[in-house]
Amino acid sequence: MDFSWAASLGSAAPQGYGLAVLLVSLRLGAMLLLTPVLYALAMPATVRVLLIVGLAAALAAGLPATAELAARLADPGALLAACASELALGALLAFGIFVAFAAISMAGRMMDVQIGFGIAQVFDPVTRRQVPVLSSAFDHVGVLVFFLADGHHALLRAAALTLERFPPGRPWPLAAAAPMVMQQAGALFGLGFALAAPVVVGLLLVDLAMGVVARNLPQFNMFALGIPVKIVLGLAMLALWFAGMGDAMTRTWTYIFRSWDAGLAAMSAAMPAAGAR
Template sequence: MLELSDAQIGGWVGSFVLPLFRIAALLMTMPIIGTQLVPTRVRLYLALAISVVLVPTLPPMPQVDAINLGNVLLIGEQILIGALLGFVLQLFFHAFVVAGQIISMQMGLGFASMVDPTNGVSVPVLGQFYLMLVTLLFLAMNGHLVVFEILAESFVTLPVGGGLLTNHHWEVAGKLGWVMGAGLLLSLPAITALLVVNLAFGVMTRAAPQLNIFSIGFPLTLALGLVIVWIGMADVLSQYQVLASDALQLMRELARAR
């Protein structure tokens, strides 16, 4: 009969289960994989597969007691670290969604909304377009591989059982409010061009008061807004590279212990 000691069980728990919680928390909260499009069971299987591949390359894990309630603190710490890393990526993706929403409201396309299948909420069509665009760019440039690399490095720079998150991590987390500024910067060229269009309509109304600007201005603003968005697509790649590098650098700073 196979007999397992408490030390053996504790070693297995420390070497496999604790890293699994950090990996699973990241996969449950990050974009693309952590959305409703991917079933929870698939995400769990993927977390198990990554853990099996990653655990043999990790530093030695702490020896824990398998039935000690104090391990709940270690598990909560791993979940918090993984969730913070995934939350940074969520903010990066939603910066483009915010930009699409701002442009939609400015050009009169805010009424055209659809259900976002990834989050289950109603968003403007233009915001959903930007979300799909940044998703394709992220996958095409192997951003998901960089995320997994940062996750593997976090077990070295922020080891399991190395202590709770320090003030450094909360200072880095305080920088996560850049999403609104990033969304505004992404939409600023289109907002400026649409402002010029609206000023032109105002001059037309002043010059010809009998002109029904409401029946003419709305379709023209909508059409010109689509043209402006199409022209602005030429600069999306450079904007994406800057924001992606900032988001990934922020993830590295969160995974760094000081």
């Protein structure tokens, strides 16, 4: 009896699994390293890389037909194209996470400008740049709410969903991803303003009241009086709004994950048409 097929399968399967781990690592690496999720935790770069490779190895273990993947990517040109495709798909997923963090940071920046903290700059270890006080605080709160709302579990489920709909090494329709990107970019300002709206509107009313006082009592120096008043009232309104801000941040992450699901479904539906072309 001829058992040559078994020997060829035994040599191709480990190679296919290694290629699957490589491609999944590129997708996860682009998705995680381009967002503040891993940078919010103080860990060496080697630990981040090992964490991504470990997750990729666990996810690639459930992928079927790894021997077929090795045969399809035997050509170096096909392998480079597959690596570029995985990086692009991971960056596309990272854009949604970055939009959510940017919306939370924009809410803090709006409050900084309204309260008067825009001049004070502190070092933010999440983004590694100088940012105003409330923007830095909102960045840390956004990461905290992300983990408290099981965003990391949803992120891993989304990564597994992309592997199910777009297996490693398979081409995916880039043009079909444009509506998802445009929708998420447009939602950045709406989500950011929704987080800061109560405090910003309250401070706008404070500015209106101080304008009326300055009009009727010109002997008061409203510039010197207005700054401490806005700081005290702004922080008081922020403290009152902070109790309900967690739900608003959770809705921000829910919106991003739902847009992911809708966008990936549209991209998956466009796959046969892309293959026919």
